Amino acid sequence: MARYIIGIAGNPNCGKTTMFNELTGARQHVANWPGVTVEKKVGHIYSGPDAVELVDLPGTYSLTAYTQEELVARNFLVDERPEAVIDIMNADALERNLYLAVQIMELGVPLIFGLNMMDEVRSSGKRIDSALLAKLSGCAVVETVARHGEGAQELLKATLEVAESKRGHWEPLTISYGPDLDPVLKEMQALIEKEEFLTDRVPARWTGIKYLERDEDVVIKGRMTNTAVSDRLEAMAREVAEHTEKTLKARPDAIIADYRYGYIASLIKDVVSYPVLDADRISRSDKMDKVLTHQFLGPIIMLAIVYLIYKITFSVGEIPMGWLESLFGWMGDAANAVLPDGLLRSLIVSGIIDGVGGVLGFVPLIMFMFLMISALEDSGYIARMAYMLDRIFKVFGLHGTSVLPFIVSGGIAGGCAVPGVMATRTLRSPKEKLATLFVAPYMTCGAKVPVFLMLAAAFFPKNEAAVMLTITLGAWAMALIVARVLRSTVIRGASTPFVMELPPYRMPTLRGVLIHTWERTWEYAKKAGTVILGISILLWAMMTFPQLPADRVAHYEAQRAAAGSEEQVSEIGNIEAEEAIRHTLAGRIGTALEPLSELAGFNWRVNIALTGGFAAKEVIVSTLGTAYSLGEIDAEEAQPLSERLVKDPGFSRASAIALIVFTMLYAPCFVTVVTMARESSWKWAAFSVVGSTGLAFVMAVIAFNAAEAFL
Amino acid sequence: MTQDMCLRKAKVNQKLKIKSIAAEGELGRRIRDLGLIPGTEVHVIGKAPLRDPVALRLKDFTLTLRNSEADHITVIPLED
Numbered sequence: 001m002a003r004y005i006i007g008i009a010g011n012p013n014c015g016k017t018t019m020f021n022e023l024t025g026a027r028q029h030v031a032n033w034p035g036v037t038v039e040k041k042v043g044h045i046y047s048g049p050d051a052v053e054l055v056d057l058p059g060t061y062s063l064t065a066y067t068q069e070e071l072v073a074r075n076f077l078v079d080e081r082p083e084a085v086i087d088i089m090n091a092d093a094l095e096r097n098l099y100l101a102v103q104i105m106e107l108g109v110p111l112i113f114g115l116n117m118m119d120e121v122r123s124s125g126k127r128i129d130s131a132l133l134a135k136l137s138g139c140a141v142v143e144t145v146a147r148h149g150e151g152a153q154e155l156l157k158a159t160l161e162v163a164e165s166k167r168g169h170w171e172p173l174t175i176s177y178g179p180d181l182d183p184v185l186k187e188m189q190a191l192i193e194k195e196e197f198l199t200d201r202v203p204a205r206w207t208g209i210k211y212l213e214r215d216e217d218v219v220i221k222g223r224m225t226n227t228a229v230s231d232r233l234e235a236m237a238r239e240v241a242e243h244t245e246k247t248l249k250a251r252p253d254a255i256i257a258d259y260r261y262g263y264i265a266s267l268i269k270d271v272v273s274y275p276v277l278d279a280d281r282i283s284r285s286d287k288m289d290k291v292l293t294h295q296f297l298g299p300i301i302m303l304a305i306v307y308l309i310y311k312i313t314f315s316v317g318e319i320p321m322g323w324l325e326s327l328f329g330w331m332g333d334a335a336n337a338v339l340p341d342g343l344l345r346s347l348i349v350s351g352i353i354d355g356v357g358g359v360l361g362f363v364p365l366i367m368f369m370f371l372m373i374s375a376l377e378d379s380g381y382i383a384r385m386a387y388m389l390d391r392i393f394k395v396f397g398l399h400g401t402s403v404l405p406f407i408v409s410g411g412i413a414g415g416c417a418v419p420g421v422m423a424t425r426t427l428r429s430p431k432e433k434l435a436t437l438f439v440a441p442y443m444t445c446g447a448k449v450p451v452f453l454m455l456a457a458a459f460f461p462k463n464e465a466a467v468m469l470t471i472t473l474g475a476w477a478m479a480l481i482v483a484r485v486l487r488s489t490v491i492r493g494a495s496t497p498f499v500m501e502l503p504p505y506r507m508p509t510l511r512g513v514l515i516h517t518w519e520r521t522w523e524y525a526k527k528a529g530t531v532i533l534g535i536s537i538l539l540w541a542m543m544t545f546p547q548l549p550a551d552r553v554a555h556y557e558a559q560r561a562a563a564g565s566e567e568q569v570s571e572i573g574n575i576e577a578e579e580a581i582r583h584t585l586a587g588r589i590g591t592a593l594e595p596l597s598e599l600a601g602f603n604w605r606v607n608i609a610l611t612g613g614f615a616a617k618e619v620i621v622s623t624l625g626t627a628y629s630l631g632e633i634d635a636e637e638a639q640p641l642s643e644r645l646v647k648d649p650g651f652s653r654a655s656a657i658a659l660i661v662f663t664m665l666y667a668p669c670f671v672t673v674v675t676m677a678r679e680s681s682w683k684w685a686a687f688s689v690v691g692s693t694g695l696a697f698v699m700a701v702i703a704f705n706a707a708e709a710f711l
Numbered sequence: 712m713t714q715d716m717c718l719r720k721a722k723v724n725q726k727l728k729i730k731s732i733a734a735e736g737e738l739g740r741r742i743r744d745l746g747l748i749p750g751t752e753v754h755v756i757g758k759a760p761l762r763d764p765v766a767l768r769l770k771d772f773t774l775t776l777r778n779s780e781a782d783h784i785t786v787i788p789l790e791d
Contacts, residue, residue, distance in 0.1 A: 061744035066737045093771035096746040251735060257743040286756055286768065295760045387775050391761035394777070497741040499780055502766060502773040 003051045004163045010088035011097055012059035013503040015116045019088050019146040020056040021515050030519050033072045063103040065217035077109050078201050083163035084110040091115040098264045108170030108203055112159045113141040133271045147509050172203040177259045184240045197229045211237045212252040285504035298388050310412050313369045320364035328357030355536025359671050362418050367521045369419040374516040378508035396480040397487025399432040410443035413472045417441040417672040429496030435486045437676055438688050439479035441668035444472050447617035451663050458642035459656040475664055535670050539615040542585045578629040586611045600700035601655030616669045654707035658700040666696035718781035721755045727786040728752050734783035745774050
């Protein structure tokens, strides 16, 4: 009976996650690595008497300190010292996949090779002698086909055998780095060993290599441990770098890479052979690319696919969304019937059931979107989308893959920013991802549509379609411009290198897609019960307290008693509701902001509605209705509100334009904010709320004054 | 006698051999991680609809990089 921690490493697109799913099934949970937004998946399994904790490391090509993913993977190996690591490799591109394996071997962690995708290797006519590879590398080698579960149990068995026999003993691999680097590396190693510099964690030679590679993370840790030794190592690295640059025109990190590849080449020279190379098979994917990324056909097919994702997500997703809505509607009605009129009922119905119901209502959307996005990602198409669109998005400091979050958020009017923000997961470039997160909520989501339609119907009758189109295009323009501004200010800096693999087209597996979708959906639903419930209650309190003083309530009671008809009673009720909402905290904020908001042509009523819009944009129309003493307005049938607004002398056509601009740009609804924080950080989400609202206000003031002047 | 040229100038369907890579830091590291090192043979299999980025086929797999990244790579055209 033993406990093992086993890491699973590998390149992106090598089937690592498929193997992880195969080994752990549903017994896994997803969290983040401490301090970063890189996902950490852990699965617990039992193999005979042994308990095994499997940790899925982020997919990386290397173990340097350039990306969060690589640092996370490396720190896991160094700090947690797993008993063994499985390196899943795409055996079809063995050479490149060994590049990561060799780096793990240099660290010395007991390693097992999982030669995955052997079916593709065999059908391409390539031959891999895995017994020879095992002999030459000194690592256990297991052939697998993760998508069919082939070899998974053998892999686990081999891994546990290695873990048991090595008992935490590390045997670092030594590669020669040539006549220029080897001598200095030897000197460094001697110094490091003598001073016992970081040797409690990593092999001395490895630290030396990292100093030669100018690895920031290791150098900083080194300085903190022993500045004097670190300084000497840095000086040695600098000296040899100057020398190699002069004589070989290459820095040590490039030389190290060359020798690593040289070592790999000698390793696989007799391992991989091509007795009958089926050239057709290799180029099948290339042939598909001839059509799918064709200069004219490519973009057209892409538009069609994106439109289809959007259509299916929102038209099919609408059906279960309707069920959920009815369910929560019924729960609300039931609570209304059971509970006595009063604060508790209001809290349960308006605060809890409406709030959580509104949030859970998104679940079907998220499910359908992730079903399709996971399938597209597994098929290799997302990489092609990035490839085709990158030229355009690069101009704005974004990445080709940014298109997906934009579309889902409402790039085609009627989307939703919550799944949109979650779709930024496909972006591997951190800066580009932050910028995309920030601006994706500007798109015209389904909840903003009724606001725009109501205003268009009121102030631009007969031109609703043109107005909606202008708004949608305006949202795109603003999103791209703001992204550009962000990328040259707050998240300035060279774009993350685009260099990426175009994996061969593959049929996605149902199991993989389902597991992925389930993870996302569950993660989102969990939030609804915690953070979102809290915020929902807070917003309810803001729109409820303080309540009208007793004498005002009595005043309306008296009026109602005196009223003659049903109509008058409901009229009085509406007037009371208006006064009540003005009296609440939200109302007071709205009223207090009136002098400022007047610059954009908004009266206190609009301010209250916009405050409500922080909760959900649907609330804007209904709150505006209450504030205009029309009672609760159904967002879908806002005609009375349109008429009332046109009649209001304090609300002009210019105000309407300003309100459209403000609604487009200001703070995303809090569900989006929570999701955004989860994808980046609370700091970034808070910046998005404050920054976007500030921008929205400035733009609304400009729009209001321009419209006043020209209309 | 074949001439050294910049990878950006390469045409679709051309076969090339990488001579040197001038990129440093993160970009240089990414290029090398994906197997683009001096001596590697590549085949330009396509360009995106707006002529950037470019898709390269290596022996076992396909990768793509931007023209601005290809600028750092010097290649020698191969006779087919």
